[in-house]
Amino acid sequence: MVKLEEKKTDDGKLGNDRKNGSVEQESNRSTPSKDIEQSKKIFRLFDYVQFHVDSIKTENNEVLQRNKKYSLPGEKFKMTFKLSKCDIKLVRTLMNCHGFTQCSTKRLDVNFIWTAGPYKLQCMRMLKPWQRLNQFPRSLELTRKDKMCDNIARMQRVFPKNYNFIPKFYVLPRDAEKFRLCTEEMQANGSGDAQAKLFIVKPCNSSRGQGIFFASQYSDVPPDSPLLVSRYLNRPYLIDGHKFDLRIYVAVTSFYPLVTYVFYDGLTRLASAKYDPSSSHRDEFVHLTNYSINKNNKQFIRNESMATEDLGHKWTLGAFLRYMEREGKDPKLLMLRIEDVIIKSLLSVQGKIASICRTALPYPGTNFELFGFDILVDENLKPWLLEVNLSSSMACDAPLDSLVKSQLMVDLLNLACIPLIDRKITEKIGVQTLPANVEDNVSDIERTPEREIEIPVDDGQTIKINRPIGVRRVVKGKRNGKIPIRNSALELKIEGVMRKVKFEKERKGNFIRIFPRPYSFDLYEKVMEGIDKHALDERLFLEEFGESKSPVEESLEDLAIKYHHAILHADQFPTFDSLPSSLRKIIDSWYAEAAHYVERITKEGEIYAAKLPIIRATARLRTRSCSDWYDLRRANILAKRNAKDAGGQDANKENSLPHAATADVPLHKIDSSASAQPAADSKI
Numbered sequence: 001m002v003k004l005e006e007k008k009t010d011d012g013k014l015g016n017d018r019k020n021g022s023v024e025q026e027s028n029r030s031t032p033s034k035d036i037e038q039s040k041k042i043f044r045l046f047d048y049v050q051f052h053v054d055s056i057k058t059e060n061n062e063v064l065q066r067n068k069k070y071s072l073p074g075e076k077f078k079m080t081f082k083l084s085k086c087d088i089k090l091v092r093t094l095m096n097c098h099g100f101t102q103c104s105t106k107r108l109d110v111n112f113i114w115t116a117g118p119y120k121l122q123c124m125r126m127l128k129p130w131q132r133l134n135q136f137p138r139s140l141e142l143t144r145k146d147k148m149c150d151n152i153a154r155m156q157r158v159f160p161k162n163y164n165f166i167p168k169f170y171v172l173p174r175d176a177e178k179f180r181l182c183t184e185e186m187q188a189n190g191s192g193d194a195q196a197k198l199f200i201v202k203p204c205n206s207s208r209g210q211g212i213f214f215a216s217q218y219s220d221v222p223p224d225s226p227l228l229v230s231r232y233l234n235r236p237y238l239i240d241g242h243k244f245d246l247r248i249y250v251a252v253t254s255f256y257p258l259v260t261y262v263f264y265d266g267l268t269r270l271a272s273a274k275y276d277p278s279s280s281h282r283d284e285f286v287h288l289t290n291y292s293i294n295k296n297n298k299q300f301i302r303n304e305s306m307a308t309e310d311l312g313h314k315w316t317l318g319a320f321l322r323y324m325e326r327e328g329k330d331p332k333l334l335m336l337r338i339e340d341v342i343i344k345s346l347l348s349v350q351g352k353i354a355s356i357c358r359t360a361l362p363y364p365g366t367n368f369e370l371f372g373f374d375i376l377v378d379e380n381l382k383p384w385l386l387e388v389n390l391s392s393s394m395a396c397d398a399p400l401d402s403l404v405k406s407q408l409m410v411d412l413l414n415l416a417c418i419p420l421i422d423r424k425i426t427e428k429i430g431v432q433t434l435p436a437n438v439e440d441n442v443s444d445i446e447r448t449p450e451r452e453i454e455i456p457v458d459d460g461q462t463i464k465i466n467r468p469i470g471v472r473r474v475v476k477g478k479r480n481g482k483i484p485i486r487n488s489a490l491e492l493k494i495e496g497v498m499r500k501v502k503f504e505k506e507r508k509g510n511f512i513r514i515f516p517r518p519y520s521f522d523l524y525e526k527v528m529e530g531i532d533k534h535a536l537d538e539r540l541f542l543e544e545f546g547e548s549k550s551p552v553e554e555s556l557e558d559l560a561i562k563y564h565h566a567i568l569h570a571d572q573f574p575t576f577d578s579l580p581s582s583l584r585k586i587i588d589s590w591y592a593e594a595a596h597y598v599e600r601i602t603k604e605g606e607i608y609a610a611k612l613p614i615i616r617a618t619a620r621l622r623t624r625s626c627s628d629w630y631d632l633r634r635a636n637i638l639a640k641r642n643a644k645d646a647g648g649q650d651a652n653k654e655n656s657l658p659h660a661a662t663a664d665v666p667l668h669k670i671d672s673s674a675s676a677q678p679a680a681d682s683k684i
């Protein structure tokens with residue numbers, strides 16, 4: 001029986017779960033008719049799956065058993081997911097705790113797909129409106145270092161004063177000649193300041209600090225390799241004398257119109273040796289802040305504490321902002337500057353991604369993406385963008401990682417709005433789907449203006465459910481053209497995005513929506529490329545905020561110029577109070593919202609699990625082929641370990657699948673997709 005109850009928080013107040021479309025349920029064994037009752041109630045109350053961080057807060061299996069309340073809806077509706085090109089424990093655990101069944105990578109009809117590598121375009125084209133995928137097509141434009149720099153440089157050429165937030169760069173081998181001239185010119189000028197001449201060189205497609213080196217002259221760099229050479233920012237802001245960078249988590253739920261959110265917490269990664277600008281650039285523990293590099297330093301201090309956010313060489317973002325505050329700086333203004341860098345970076349690829357989305361994504365709202373922005377803050381508190389990470393690491397190898405990333409992932413999954421819908425029912429009642437990239441008008445589809453649709457259930461009755469994004473009801477027998485054609489498929493798509501944005505507002509948890517928001521379109525319009533005649537960014541903005549009026553005598557255009565100047569010149573405008581007062585009036589609400597970034601993620605008196613829970617075998621729902629893949633993987637690991645124990649030199653060669661015989665797995669169990677799933681999360 002499902003017992004519906006108002007959720008009470010610890011302080012006795014009513015929780016907001018009901019508002020968010022979720023209720024707590026206690027489950028016991030049920031009969032089929034009771035199941036239908038349950039489904040009805042669940043249908044009525046759940047638009048989308050509601051994820052709860054409490055579901056993974058414990059390592060205790062007994063408590064997990066009681067947490068069946070979290071898994072019941074997923075189990076009832078036979079929700080499914082797959083992990084493609086990764087095996088991220090955090091995503092798997094959360095999905096398991098919410099009753100999703102894991103399927104093999106070959107399955108196409110799963111409700112949720114998490115991929116850590118580029119997802120095939122032809123597979124994206126087959127996405128159904130009830131499916132969700134954590135990637136947009138062509139997002140490599142942002143996440144490959146050289147492409148990102150090229151895109152931002154293109155915007156710099158169009159809007160010369162407004163996109164100055166990446167260090168000067170050269171993409172080799174293409175820009176080898178320019179780089180040579182630059183280094184020669186620097187030598188000729190001979191300022192004598194060796195530091196100012198330095199370049200940092202990175203492979204275009206690498207991560208975790210691999211292959212990074214420094215150069216001060218042309219001959220230091222192999223000119224034919226695909227490398228990104230950037231000016232070294234040698235005056236960073238320091239935390240207790242250490243260089244650091246920030247990992248900011250950014251969710252995008254639509255590229256056109258742009259809808260983007262920043263998670264209120266993130267990570268601060270400190271170099272493990274004190275910064276000394278005159279120290280040798282070979283000393284990577286001084287100049288690089290990557291965790292993967294610094295953890296090899298004997299001086300590296302892991303933050304093993306569950307409640308301290310500023311211990312050792314990895315802090316939370318909030319801990320750094322509070323440190324800044326204690327130093328008399330303005331952390332909220334820094335966050336506004338970082339938000340500006342994020343919006344402009346996304347705008348620099350908006351046109352390219354929007355054009356591919358038009359053809360590759362048949363329905364609105366199916367895709368979303370989480371990006372990890374790496375930001376370096378200089379001594380003037382100006383943020384510089386170093387790179388944007390695709391599927392940034394979700395590895396939880398310290399309690400702090402667990403805490404930040406599990407809350408982040410829960411909020412992200414809620415933002416993704418995964419429809420809680422049993423496909424068997426939708427197929428039975430003929431809910432059909434409309435490819436939105438068909439540009440002609442559609443005569444046999446009536447747009448149901450209401451949010452709810454009616455569907456029959458097994459006992460002959462009908463129930464109403466909230467219509468999932470993009471799913472429309474076919475009105476039978478009305479094909480004679482008498483129904484007024486209300487809208488083109490494009491209009492339906494736009495309507496879908498607008499509707500999803502409204503849902504996201506209620507489901508964003510600890511994400512702060514940075515675009516659109518009050519005055520955002522007015523301030524950014526002048527630094528945006530026109531995408532097409534539909535002007536969707538403007539439409540979305542007007543839909544939500546209406547026509548803006550300047551609250552001061554100056555026009556919004558003048559204020560936009562002031563805004564971009566002030567936001568990019570941290571040296572001239574170090575605090576909010578130093579900004580022109582007319583500008584402050586416009587971005588006052590943004591500044592107030594930025595207070596969320598400074599909050600602690602750990603709360604007084606709360607207990608945090610140091611690790612992700614180990615899920616009971618019975619709750620680890622998997623399809624047969626998926627279980628086979630895990631069996632195979634386990635056998636693979638075991639075989640490697642045995643080979644290593646036996647002192648076998650061959651252990652390192654065994655990167656591919658084991659022979660079935662070695663692994664003691666029958667041949668039929670070898671799934672060709674298995675090799676597509678890497679063994680572990682990548683680490684930051």
Ligand SMILES: Nc1ncnc2c1ncn2[C@@H]1O[C@H](COP(=O)(O)OP(=O)(O)OP(=O)(O)O)[C@@H](O)[C@H]1O
Nearest residue numbers: 167207208209210230231232233245288289290387
């Ligand atoms: N232009 C620069 N000026 C100063 N320091 C830099 C610059 N670019 C990179 N760094 C330093 O080098 C580190 C690694 O750079 P970057 O993040 O671009 O490489 P990566 O290999 O992709 O790392 P990851 O995948 O961990 O983010 C940064 O964390 C930063 O400390």
